[in-house]
Amino acid sequence: MGSSTNFDKLRKKIDSLDQEILKLLNERGDIALEIRKLKTENSVGVYDPVREKVIEKKLKELNKGPLSDNSVLNIFREIISASRSLQQPTRVAYLGPEGSYSHQACFHEFGSSAELVAVGSFEEVFEEVENERASFGVVPVENSIEGSVAVVLDLLSRSHLQVAAELFERINHFLLSKTGNIEDIKVVASHPQAIGQCKKWISKSIPGLELLETSSTAEAARLASRKKNLAAIASEYSASIYKLNIIQKNIEDSSLNTTRFFVIGNKTNKPTGEDRTSIVFSLKDKPGALQKSFFQPFADAKVNLSKIESRPSKERPWEYLFFVDFKGHSQDKVIKSLLSKLDKSCIYLKVLGSYPEGKLSK
Numbered sequence: 157m158g159s160s161t162n163f164d165k166l167r168k169k170i171d172s173l174d175q176e177i178l179k180l181l182n183e184r185g186d187i188a189l190e191i192r193k194l195k196t197e198n199s200v201g202v203y204d205p206v207r208e209k210v211i212e213k214k215l216k217e218l219n220k221g222p223l224s225d226n227s228v229l230n231i232f233r234e235i236i237s238a239s240r241s242l243q244q245p246t247r248v249a250y251l252g253p254e255g256s257y258s259h260q261a262c263f264h265e266f267g268s269s270a271e272l273v274a275v276g277s278f279e280e281v282f283e284e285v286e287n288e289r290a291s292f293g294v295v296p297v298e299n300s301i302e303g304s305v306a307v308v309l310d311l312l313s314r315s316h317l318q319v320a321a322e323l324f325e326r327i328n329h330f331l332l333s334k335t336g337n338i339e340d341i342k343v344v345a346s347h348p349q350a351i352g353q354c355k356k357w358i359s360k361s362i363p364g365l366e367l368l369e370t371s372s373t374a375e376a377a378r379l380a381s382r383k384k385n386l387a388a389i390a391s392e393y394s395a396s397i398y399k400l401n402i403i404q405k406n407i408e409d410s411s412l413n414t415t416r417f418f419v420i421g422n423k424t425n426k427p428t429g430e431d432r433t434s435i436v437f438s439l440k441d442k443p444g445a446l447q448k449s450f451f452q453p454f455a456d457a458k459v460n461l462s463k464i465e466s467r468p469s470k471e472r473p474w475e476y477l478f479f480v481d482f483k484g485h486s487q488d489k490v491i492k493s494l495l496s497k498l499d500k501s502c503i504y505l506k507v508l509g510s511y512p513e514g515k516l517s518k
Contacts, residue, residue: 237267255394319509336401
């Protein structure tokens with residue numbers, strides 16, 4: 157009897173706390189509506205990655221448990237997403253279909269209150285944002301194993317859009333099927349890259365099964381939802397969308413497999429003190445031009461380069477575009493001076509964006 161009484165008391169405490177949480181959430185919603193008026197008057201967008209990174213940092217500092225930091229951040233992601241939707245509906249374009257890793261990255265950044273729109277190509281993602289049919293787009297820019305996504309780099313170099321934020325998604329592959337029973341499986345479907353990233357597990361655990369290549373991991377999940385004897389190598393997120401059961405989780409050969417995404421839009425960010433800047437440029441074809449005009453100025457300014465990569469310009473034979481990431485914000489005094497010096501030596505220079513440094517997901 158005593159334990160039953162205590163159980164009821166604890167449940168009443170939870171009910172009371174839930175009422176208080178609901179009250180506070182709606183108070184937060186009222187303030188969000190007031191902020192909407194100010195943002196409208198000052199032509200400020202509702203998505204503010206700088207402000208959201210500050211909130212995330214504070215939450216981690218304040219969190220004493222027992223909820224993990226990730227659990228707390230997931231809860232607040234939805235609170236922020238709901239607050240954004242009160243201010244203005246946020247439409248975000250990504251390369252589909254539903255359940256792709258791009259879709260997963262969108263959901264993790266913008267939450268379930270945003271309208272996430274699947275399109276058929278990276279070009280369409282850019283077009284949706286450029287033509288203001290979407291507020292933002294999310295595109296993969298590089299993978300820790302496969303390298304850069306060349307078509308996205310080319311689109312960034314030609315578009316007027318800015319990089320608003322960077323996101324990092326761990327690529328964890330799951331074996332999924334309708335029944336969740338491996339004995340039912342005769343065919344395993346996935347994108348060729350995903351199959352390649354799970355090569356060791358496939359040869360050890362399911363040798364001899366037919367492998368079917370699909371246009372995406374999400375397409376494989378869609379097929380698995382229709383055929384009992386077909387399993388998909390796809391994300392856990394796609395399992396929830398296509399109502400699939402997990403046969404085996406984390407079957408990728410490398411646990412460090414991570415994709416970096418860019419959020420692209422029409423806005424620029426203010427400095428946070430923990431920023432990264434991406435640029436693209438082309439130099440005059442002279443001996444030692446890259447060393448003298450690029451590497452030396454960065455070394456003299458003590459600015460840390462995190463990436464440099466070249467791509468054919470596609471304008472003239474043997475002319476190259478250089479894509480560079482470095483620490484700092486384009487509005488910082490040192491970076492402003494550095495870019496000014498670099499511009500004098502360039503045929504072409506474009507700042508793709510300055511944005512808060514993203515953190516690797518755990």
